[in-house]
Amino acid sequence: MTSVVSDRARPSVLSAPAVRQILRRNTYAAVPLAMLIVLFIVNAVVQPQFLAQHNWATSMSVLCPTVLTAMAMTLPVLSGNGGIDLSVGPLAGFMTVLISTILVPAGITSPVTVIPVVIVFGLLSGAINGVLVAYVRLPAIIATLGMYLFYDGLGTQVLPQAGGSVPVWLVKLNGSVGPIPAVWIVFAVIALVWTLVSRGSYMRNLLAVGGDERTSYTAGVNVARLRLVTYSMGGLLACLGGLMLTGLIQGGDGTVGPPYTISAITAVALGGISLAGGRGGLLGGALGGGVLFLIQELLTDAHVSVYQVSVVDGIILIGALALNGTVEYLRRRSSASKR
Amino acid sequence: MEGLSRSFGETRALNAATLRVRPSEIHSLVGENGSGKSTLIKILSGVLRPDSGTLVWEGEARQLGSPRSAQGMGIATVFQETLIVPEMTVRDNIYLGTDGLFRYGHRKGDEIAGARQALGDLGLDGFDLDRPMWTLSLAERQLTTVARAIIRPWRLLVLDEATSALDAQQRDRLFDYLRLARSQGRSVLFTSHRMDEVLGLADRITVLRQGATVATMGAGEASRRGILGHMSGREAHADPAVVAETGPRRGAAGQQSPQRTVLRVAELTLRAASKPISVEVRAGEILGLAGLEGQGQVGFVECLCGLRRPVDGQVLALGDNGETHIVRSYRGANRLGIRYVPRDRRYEGLFGPLSVFDNFAITLWGDLNWLGVLRRQQARKRFADFSESSRLVSASPSRAISILSGGNQQKVLLGRWIAMRPRVLVLNDPLRGVDHNTKEELYGLFRRLAADGVAIIFLSTEIAELLTLTDQIAVFHEGSLVAMLPTEMSSDTDVVAAMFGGDRHDGSADD
Numbered sequence: 091m092t093s094v095v096s097d098r099a100r101p102s103v104l105s106a107p108a109v110r111q112i113l114r115r116n117t118y119a120a121v122p123l124a125m126l127i128v129l130f131i132v133n134a135v136v137q138p139q140f141l142a143q144h145n146w147a148t149s150m151s152v153l154c155p156t157v158l159t160a161m162a163m164t165l166p167v168l169s170g171n172g173g174i175d176l177s178v179g180p181l182a183g184f185m186t187v188l189i190s191t192i193l194v195p196a197g198i199t200s201p202v203t204v205i206p207v208v209i210v211f212g213l214l215s216g217a218i219n220g221v222l223v224a225y226v227r228l229p230a231i232i233a234t235l236g237m238y239l240f241y242d243g244l245g246t247q248v249l250p251q252a253g254g255s256v257p258v259w260l261v262k263l264n265g266s267v268g269p270i271p272a273v274w275i276v277f278a279v280i281a282l283v284w285t286l287v288s289r290g291s292y293m294r295n296l297l298a299v300g301g302d303e304r305t306s307y308t309a310g311v312n313v314a315r316l317r318l319v320t321y322s323m324g325g326l327l328a329c330l331g332g333l334m335l336t337g338l339i340q341g342g343d344g345t346v347g348p349p350y351t352i353s354a355i356t357a358v359a360l361g362g363i364s365l366a367g368g369r370g371g372l373l374g375g376a377l378g379g380g381v382l383f384l385i386q387e388l389l390t391d392a393h394v395s396v397y398q399v400s401v402v403d404g405i406i407l408i409g410a411l412a413l414n415g416t417v418e419y420l421r422r423r424s425s426a427s428k429r
Numbered sequence: 430m431e432g433l434s435r436s437f438g439e440t441r442a443l444n445a446a447t448l449r450v451r452p453s454e455i456h457s458l459v460g461e462n463g464s465g466k467s468t469l470i471k472i473l474s475g476v477l478r479p480d481s482g483t484l485v486w487e488g489e490a491r492q493l494g495s496p497r498s499a500q501g502m503g504i505a506t507v508f509q510e511t512l513i514v515p516e517m518t519v520r521d522n523i524y525l526g527t528d529g530l531f532r533y534g535h536r537k538g539d540e541i542a543g544a545r546q547a548l549g550d551l552g553l554d555g556f557d558l559d560r561p562m563w564t565l566s567l568a569e570r571q572l573t574t575v576a577r578a579i580i581r582p583w584r585l586l587v588l589d590e591a592t593s594a595l596d597a598q599q600r601d602r603l604f605d606y607l608r609l610a611r612s613q614g615r616s617v618l619f620t621s622h623r624m625d626e627v628l629g630l631a632d633r634i635t636v637l638r639q640g641a642t643v644a645t646m647g648a649g650e651a652s653r654r655g656i657l658g659h660m661s662g663r664e665a666h667a668d669p670a671v672v673a674e675t676g677p678r679r680g681a682a683g684q685q686s687p688q689r690t691v692l693r694v695a696e697l698t699l700r701a702a703s704k705p706i707s708v709e710v711r712a713g714e715i716l717g718l719a720g721l722e723g724q725g726q727v728g729f730v731e732c733l734c735g736l737r738r739p740v741d742g743q744v745l746a747l748g749d750n751g752e753t754h755i756v757r758s759y760r761g762a763n764r765l766g767i768r769y770v771p772r773d774r775r776y777e778g779l780f781g782p783l784s785v786f787d788n789f790a791i792t793l794w795g796d797l798n799w800l801g802v803l804r805r806q807q808a809r810k811r812f813a814d815f816s817e818s819s820r821l822v823s824a825s826p827s828r829a830i831s832i833l834s835g836g837n838q839q840k841v842l843l844g845r846w847i848a849m850r851p852r853v854l855v856l857n858d859p860l861r862g863v864d865h866n867t868k869e870e871l872y873g874l875f876r877r878l879a880a881d882g883v884a885i886i887f888l889s890t891e892i893a894e895l896l897t898l899t900d901q902i903a904v905f906h907e908g909s910l911v912a913m914l915p916t917e918m919s920s921d922t923d924v925v926a927a928m929f930g931g932d933r934h935d936g937s938a939d940d
Contacts, residue, residue: 298517305513308474308476308526310495310525
């Protein structure tokens with residue numbers, strides 16, 4: 091039969107080493123990806139308007155800050171040794187305040203100036219976390235809690251309620267470009283940059299340090315510098331999340347940030363990433379953010395109150411961690427029995 | 430290559446130790462537990478920095494800031510612990526640390542070829558480099574850590590017990606590789622707990638004792654007994670009578686009529702590959718446990734007190750009327766009167782602000798209470814008994830324990846367990862870091878306890894201590910009990926020989 095021929099021809103494409111490597115590196119993402127697909131279908135069935143054209147752009151822009159802060163949380167978690175960045179939410183929230191009440195009134199409104207400011211601010215803020223964790227050797231949960239409180243206080247001090255003004259291009263980033271939600275362009279750019287970074291040795295170093303710090307150090311990895319860079323990139327992603335959030339709420343708000351820290355932790359767990367570090371990738375954080383968003387869509391559709399949503403979030407977080415542990419156990423057991 | 434020499438001086442763990450490794454030689458570093466081997470190797474690999482002393486590398490004084498800088502200089506190290514990242518592939522584990530932060534240090538094809546070559550040199554031909562590390566056997570993991578070292582451009586390869594998981598064939602393959610490297614002008618420094626490896630492979634041997642270098646000799650002039658003698662600090666043909674002078678031994682006084690057995694270890698297997706252990710401990714007996722680091726003696730102790738489950742076999746506690754109970758858990762062991770004093774109690778067990786008496790009595794209240802009301806009077810009596818018998822020097826039992834000297838603090842901590850009136854007292858290196866006088870007093874205390882019928886199991890890293898205090902010494906090697914030496918008839922050298930896996934304890938037929 092012809093299928094025999096095509097079966098023979100296919101492996102040369104599918105089993106190309108590069109593809110195999112990508113698949114192997116991302117096996118952890120299988121469970122969140124499956125959850126994402128199932129939830130997507132459930133949403134589409136339950137809410138008929140879910141797939142409507144205008145709803146797409148709105149959904150994506152609501153989703154965007156959740157996904158970006160989740161990715162920001164992912165990197166420190168992967169670096170192991172209790173790595174976490176609690177400051178991602180308030181930092182993103184402070185970004186809305188910075189843009190709408192400081193940059194815009196000062197005449198800095200063009201994307202060419204705003205985006206570099208956001209990037210530099212994110213890198214520096216993350217670098218402070220990185221120095222505290224990697225060189226001062228504070229526990230990450232304490233150091234970044236300090237930064238959380240700092241940005242939370244600063245944001246509400248400057249702008250205790252929604253206000254300020256936003257450049258038009260930033261609002262448009264939350265709309266559509268033709269049929270495509272503009273947010274997709276943002277994701278595409280990040281994916282492109284991340285693909286370039288992943289082609290290098292950064293992920294190998296990161297997963298090694300997260301997997302076994304002593305081994306990495308004695309093998310010659312500069313563990314402290316790696317952590318510094320990792321937290322810096324986390325800060326950068328959190329600030330990009332803040333940038334998108336500014337366009338979404340069309341203004342600044344000192345109180346809008348903190349919930350994103352909690353959603354980011356939940357998303358990381360949902361993304362199949364070990365909270366002990368060393369297993370997972372940036373994609374997991376993104377998928378986890380998507381899964382969390384779709385769950386919340388369903389809850390909103392079912393008219394669950396805000397307070398109950400919080401209860402559900404707690405259950406999801408614990409459930410996701412339990413699921414991670416179970417998947418890991420099954421994976422180990424099946425591989426062990428194969429030997 | 431110029432003559433390589435390096436010397437260190439570091440206090441405590443290493444006390445002005447000196448080591449010189451020449452180009453194209455295989456050099457072995459030997460010594461007992463705590464002689465400073467590992468410390469020296471950690472300095473050499475850039476993990477630790479010396480307090481003082483210098484490292485001379487190829488004629489130049491150098492400083493090592495990190496493992497990376499040591500590797501940059503050409504020193505590659507395989508550490509005693511098999512250091513791997515379990516989730517990553519074999520290739521990633523081998524090339525770990527050769528990259529920059531974002532840029533790979535090698536092309537992928539070169540990595541695959543290099544890893545194949547290195548593993549092939551070590552006898553793992555055609556190995557799947559994409560397997561995750563945790564799926565490998567222990568021996569394969571260890572060989573991977575060796576491969577990690579040899580793919581680097583090394584001129585000195587340091588192997589710290591790097592053969593512990595290998596079988597004879599794999600070991601020979603590794604040694605062939607090392608000899609080949611030597612013929613290419615490279616040097617190897619290795620430690621091993623197998624004396625036959627040391628004698629079979631090394632060109633020269635440096636012996637460390639208590640952090641200092643005591644001898645460096647060529648392999649030709651070295652004999653098994655000579656090396657053992659240097660390690661233990663006694664002349665090779667030391668007479669047991671000389672050993673006896675180190676302290677009063679338990680003699681006839683302790684050995685009354687045969688006492689009943691209180692603890693029986695039946696066919697206990699510590700590791701899958703080790704031999705089953707059967708031992709009986711009698712009331713009033715002091716059994717010493719010896720072995721190099723990580724040879725199973727700690728695991729044995731943990732099995733005795735229910736902290737660890739053996740691979741196979743049982744620990745049985747025998748009651749006064751001959752009834753038998755199996756020790757299944759730590760709580761169970763406690764109920765049966767088996768009390769375990771762990772190793773790091775100095776920092777874990779002390780409540781600084783509380784009084785001497787409170788520190789002493791804290792474990793007693795479980796027994797000494799009446800419906801939750803503490804029976805302080807009884808506890809005070811036990812404290813009085815204890816402080817008299819241990820010659821505890823203390824201004825007042827109500828003063829804070831932190832004002833006591835270290836030795837007296839140690840006494841209080843031991844007293845806590847002794848006051849619970851154990852049937853079997855299991856001690857894990859209880860006198861480490863205790864001054865000489867306190868040691869003597871505590872020896873007296875242990876002897877009196879034994880005379881009262883308590884069985885004492887005493888794990889120690891100091892052989893002199895075992896020879897002073899115990900009735901018998903059980904020596905562990907690679908998870909098995911390799912020798913049961915009656916203390917009366919054994920010398921320091923016998924114990925060391927057994928620790929290195931020697932099967933004869935007279936050692937006379939050796940040269």
